[in-house]
Amino acid sequence: MIEYTCDVAVIGAGPAGLAAASSAREAGAEKVWLIERDCEPGGILQQCIHPGFGLAYFDEELTGPEYAARFYDKAVDLGVQFSFDTTVLAIEKGNILRCLSPRGESLINAKSIVLAMGCRERTRGNLIIAGSRPAGVITAGAAQRMINIQNQMIGNKVLILGSGDIGMIMARRLRLEGVEVVGVVEILPYLSGLTRNKLQCLDDFDIPLLLSHTVTRVEGYPRVEAVYVAAVDEKNDPVLASEERIECDTLLLSVGLIPENELSRNAGIELDAVTGGPVVDSDLQTSVPGIFCCGNVLHVNDLVDHVSVESELAGENAALYALGKLPSDSKLIPVQAGHMVRYVCPSVIRQRSGKSTLYFRVTKPAKHVDLQISDGTKIVWMKSHLRVNPGEMEAVCIPTADLVGPEITINVLPQ
Amino acid sequence: MKKRIICTVCPQGCEITATFEGDKIVEFTGYGCPRGVEFARTEFTNPLRILSTSVKVEGGCYPLVSVRSDRGIPRSDLMDCMDIIRQVSVKVGTKRGSVVIEHILGSEANVITTADAK
Ligand SMILES: Cc1cc2nc3c(=O)[nH]c(=O)nc-3n(C[C@H](O)[C@H](O)[C@H](O)COP(=O)(O)OP(=O)(O)OC[C@H]3O[C@@H](n4cnc5c(N)ncnc54)[C@H](O)[C@@H]3O)c2cc1C
Ligand code: SF4
Numbered sequence: 001m002i003e004y005t006c007d008v009a010v011i012g013a014g015p016a017g018l019a020a021a022s023s024a025r026e027a028g029a030e031k032v033w034l035i036e037r038d039c040e041p042g043g044i045l046q047q048c049i050h051p052g053f054g055l056a057y058f059d060e061e062l063t064g065p066e067y068a069a070r071f072y073d074k075a076v077d078l079g080v081q082f083s084f085d086t087t088v089l090a091i092e093k094g095n096i097l098r099c100l101s102p103r104g105e106s107l108i109n110a111k112s113i114v115l116a117m118g119c120r121e122r123t124r125g126n127l128i129i130a131g132s133r134p135a136g137v138i139t140a141g142a143a144q145r146m147i148n149i150q151n152q153m154i155g156n157k158v159l160i161l162g163s164g165d166i167g168m169i170m171a172r173r174l175r176l177e178g179v180e181v182v183g184v185v186e187i188l189p190y191l192s193g194l195t196r197n198k199l200q201c202l203d204d205f206d207i208p209l210l211l212s213h214t215v216t217r218v219e220g221y222p223r224v225e226a227v228y229v230a231a232v233d234e235k236n237d238p239v240l241a242s243e244e245r246i247e248c249d250t251l252l253l254s255v256g257l258i259p260e261n262e263l264s265r266n267a268g269i270e271l272d273a274v275t276g277g278p279v280v281d282s283d284l285q286t287s288v289p290g291i292f293c294c295g296n297v298l299h300v301n302d303l304v305d306h307v308s309v310e311s312e313l314a315g316e317n318a319a320l321y322a323l324g325k326l327p328s329d330s331k332l333i334p335v336q337a338g339h340m341v342r343y344v345c346p347s348v349i350r351q352r353s354g355k356s357t358l359y360f361r362v363t364k365p366a367k368h369v370d371l372q373i374s375d376g377t378k379i380v381w382m383k384s385h386l387r388v389n390p391g392e393m394e395a396v397c398i399p400t401a402d403l404v405g406p407e408i409t410i411n412v413l414p415q
Numbered sequence: 416m417k418k419r420i421i422c423t424v425c426p427q428g429c430e431i432t433a434t435f436e437g438d439k440i441v442e443f444t445g446y447g448c449p450r451g452v453e454f455a456r457t458e459f460t461n462p463l464r465i466l467s468t469s470v471k472v473e474g475g476c477y478p479l480v481s482v483r484s485d486r487g488i489p490r491s492d493l494m495d496c497m498d499i500i501r502q503v504s505v506k507v508g509t510k511r512g513s514v515v516i517e518h519i520l521g522s523e524a525n526v527i528t529t530a531d532a533k
Contacts, residue, residue: 046530049467049468049469049481049483049529050467051465051467051483061465063467063481063483063529065481065511065529065530066511066529066530069511069530148469148479148481149477149479150478150479151469151471151478151479173468176466176468176493176494176497177468177497178497194423195421195423195428196423199420199421199423200464204462204464204490204493385427386427386428386429386447387427387428389428
């Protein structure tokens, strides 16, 4: 078997991997190797042909392929080495990648590793929807790939379950292609995606949004003929008396993403029960020294701009680690999710002179709140928000040098 | 008459109310900054949208390449623009950023490719 060596190996050439690889080169790593199982770079952005990317990073509205191309071009210019059609099968002994490609199996011995594998979609199996098992039940991302890349239409009359961004984006895409979209059904009492997408994807095309409702069963064989929809009570249990039969030939599922962490788990990396991604410190280093993590494999992001910034930090630190320059002696301060906060990433701050960015999500929508960070002795940061929404991730950058308390807590408090 | 809209310019998400007298908007309330007024005014008078879709590639490995309008198109014209875009195709080798349709529907907007046609 062929064995190679490199300074920094990056797994996945989506926006996270591309940004991490470039910044690892910029931080001085000599040989940076990006490994991607697809035959093209860009990850999920290849199929996200809609605009809405780059407003924060480039102050310009780009489509997914354009956003990815900028990062790919930069990585190529900086001399990042690429292997496409190559899947990482395992991370062995904390620093060796076992890879498989049409050329065969190989081993890459890396001084540090960046995990950037993205996530995959939750399916009907994850939801346990009753009824027959016909063709025509498909995840929104799979439909997006079929329509935008493979030129295949998925059906004529579609019902969408889940008001996440991918579902709403697909509702508009289907409408533009002349497909009937009967509605978007959401189990929660509020929208799970961005307000902008409701406005431009649903309202623009008069597509109804049914909150506090869910799909109770699927009918038809060998193709979907109808889907039953019912209101849910406070416990999210369907109220069967309200069940209604909706005729359609396709059920599109946009019901969340799962960080793709089989590699991480098998490598012995500690995972967070809430995010499904690795537990990391503010250097974005996982529990296995020398393995860093960024993008959707770390926690599901709604804006790619956040992914790029976070991944640049992971790439830079992976380079410093490979060069033996990443300080490991700094004081560790744990970060806790407090009132109305579902999770905070990273979960530990390494106290140094610089700043740390904390990403978090609230547990439910609210209006007129104070976002407040305390270090156990005093409030170190505070800001008022008109509204917060679980679908919109919050990012806060705080200086870490003068934190004195034993732990950091983020609270979201009604005013 | 009053119409309400949530401003999507920044994450604050102000709920802006426009008061109409006939076709004219006489007052805006609820906005957090002037950008919100601009947003609500265009949304209620002439909302513009970037249109993104894909066109066929002749002789490529992939059947499609993605395209978009290079500026906003009136929302009411989106479906008519789709009918025009559906008629065109590009040759393999067409580079990202190439103009596929000039001044679609007589507007200022050109339709450009957003990836290389491979
Ligand atoms: C449908 C959809 C619409 C979106 N719309 C928007 C939007 O409008 N605006 C916005 O800002 N953001 C949007 N996002 C979010 C944004 O696209 C993501 O946050 C971003 O793509 C995450 O990047 P990533 O690199 O972490 O993951 P990905 O893009 O998923 O890339 C991961 C890559 O890793 C590769 N990989 C995985 N495992 C292996 C392995 N074992 N070996 C080799 N390679 C591997 C995969 O093939 C893939 O290329 C959207 C996301 C989706 C899914
Ligand atoms: S009105 Fe101003 S502050 Fe309010 S959401 Fe719009 S841009 Fe943001």
